[in-house]
Amino acid sequence: MIDGSTRPQPARLPWWLALPASAAGGLLFDLANPGAALWPLVFPAVALILASWWQQRAGVAALAGLVAGATFWLTHLQWLTLYLGPVPWLGLGVVMTAWFVLQGLATGAATRAISRLWLRRRTASGAQRTVRLGLVVVQAVAAAGIWVLREGIQGSWPYGGFPWGRVAHVFADSPFGALVSWVGFAGLSGVMAFAVALCVGACFGARRGALLVGGVVVALGVLALVPPAALEQTGSLRVAAVQGNSKSGIFDDRESGDVYADHVRGTEELLDELEATGDRVDVILWPENSAEFGLTDNPLRGREVALLSRRADAPIIVGSVLANEDGTYTNSSVVWGPEGQAESDAGTRYDKRFPVPFAEYMPNRSFFRALAPDLVDLVQLEYEAGEFAPVHGFDALGREVVAGVAICFDIIFDDQAEQMVGNGAEVIFAPTNNADFGRTDESVQQLQIARLRAIETGRALVNISTVGTSRIIGPDGQDIDGLEPFTRGAMTATVPLVAGETPALAYGALVSAMWMAAGLAGIGIAVYVRVRRM
Template identity: 75%
Template structure:
């Protein structure tokens, strides 16, 4: 191989490098194309999510981001990760600025963007190193491309997994799978799980990029190779769009009412103590008036997160009032309340209330939120962060503890104990919560939440998107009820059964199926996620070794 070829910086728009053992093994975008491509990809990724919710844009988004990292120099890949991450996260999380200003938004957006920077760097190492190692061993180009595509998709899942669990329990937001909630491909989540659906989408786009990069005969040949791979991916995608959700056995039906009080329940809302509770009592009374007038009834009533405000279990007057409502409805009421612990901490809790007060059941009638939100419901490393932003840290006055109860309620209904899974607010975004609910025998899922702090921003619809996917993934109906919206009752196939307009007072009433059993996604989702992450880690290791080989 001549020195002139080895030193060439560009060929038909693709930068190349060479190895001693064969033809050019690395093709990559020049930096002046890679960086704007990454930024455009990040922006399209946000548009694929709510509010715009143009889900097909996720495919060109992934294509552009992956292409900007593919076989790239580490420094350029880091800058491309910065461009993609900033374009996506600072748009996607703009709802944080509504009441809290730019500091929390900048802080969280920067942390999430840093994950993209790291992902870009290791993707570049993996794809470039695998290409070099494959060329030295004279492997077929298709084998090299396949190894690169699997590694890149595994790295994406690895980043989503680590980001969703660390630090401070992580923030499992902005995953690729989320965009498919209302798409024809959403049913796949019941077979693949969240991680598997993310991996499948990324793998499809990675195959296209790998096919284009594996072509060493110039830009036109690269485009032809990428187009051929894109055609195969498109045909496969059309076929997968007809895959139905996994079916589970139905054990009965439950008549559910969910009350949205339209309360002033945000951090800075001007209200008196008891106003949020009173709003939900009033909305429930109107609901019962309508049910009685029509001769209808329900088996259970669900209130949102924090709807009973503080210490419902220690407030005889409020407890008695809710008990009378339960007696009138002839149905238990699931109320949200903040409960104090003996050690000075608090829990964000959900309690089953019946005609005689807090109900009793084998499955349990109290659940404490397992994933309280750091910097909102508790302050980790308070002294350290107080030195940086004392006014913001002082807003977090209560320390919420991580709940220890199983995430289910035993609900007296239908002449037996119906087991309902419970996910309070951001609990719904964590895969482990879904598995725990199903493992504990949940037949339906209640998802009480309070989105008042985010007003009319995209946060509530982004969270609803995740709740819709949870319904499909677990094969169970989800009652997503908020103090102000967005509130929906979602069928196991992800369709809306009933809905309320945001920022209105009212109630949803619907009959939902009760189910038993486990979908393939819940049964094997954790294993599949682990295997994908291991594939990503292996790709990084192989790539690093490949880069250390002498040219």
């Protein structure tokens, strides 16, 4: 399976094995995620992808990256084709695949260069075992670092990035999910990629490779027992969230006001049930865009929501598109009370910080319109990135409670979590609108990220959608309540309020930087060996 020669040189898969391995790895990586959600498949998936790159020549490594990236991303992102057709799907898929190509090149070059340096410096045969073990460890650190580096760059560039499809995401419903509260998303990706890379390296000639693989398995078994980091609980909040089951997609046949009316009816039904059982809630959450356009400038709707708030004796947090004076718009969330928009020290308006390019705004409009005018013209509004802190303050429990807010894809960005907790969030609200993706895997993929975000921050999280998938999630990542997709209803639960930072939030950026530095070091070694022609 592994070719080599009597002359000391790195072992690698031949191209005719590397390419099928990379394809199988990409497909298994998708199956490890929702909808199939067979998370243990992530281990053979990453192993096959890394094996196709390990100590590989540049051409084969790039081609294997292309195959792995295409098989994963074009499958994983298929939900983009539901309404918009193949062009956006192919466009995003090509960009994400390009990152895999670069990762393949970097991993192949780094592992190959590290191997050459070690092989040139080996001396007595009695030191061979130590040299081989050290070689595998250094290669594995570099390979895992490059993986985390690619995820980090992909998550920030171009156009703000798209941190989707990370290794860490797979573990939301696994025993390893708790680790994200200790090391963060990048840290969890790095640890798991490192564990797999050790096994891959062991298969490429390490002395006593079976023992190394066994040690990795034992270590993973121990890590699976690690509990989530616990924070101080400062109280509990009775929260309700309304799923209107609205026709709220771009191409849905509806009249203006239908989405708003669905959530009014859903709230009235919730209040009827609460009053019938003698129950009450401290706050009610509506999804993204649930009040449609201009709630703050619509006296009739504003009055109607205020009356619902008065009846509930609780604020209602509402999603609405708001216009700016310069003709741009914000995708916003506002706190509404019995007298209208509420006031608080923390703030009662939040504008989405990470609007989605090619959906909520069109970058380089003239350029892309020349390529696909019909699709570009669908993006008629230009949403601006928000500048308010991503928190809401509202009156409950005899004081001001502070909730972190992440609108839709905000939840996938690590910086959003840091900003929410840094501004005092005791609980997290994640309103979203998944109607454009129908019954595809998009909403459950987003939910798995939200679940990990709850564990990472140590806070309960309310993920409420116009159509689903809607869940109230505890700080341990477990569901507290939920709704069936494409039904109107409300979730109600008592969730803990907490204070403080988990180790992931306190040190996660440092852990991420360390992994990225390891990846850059591996690339640096590859450049050094190339320049010195070693």
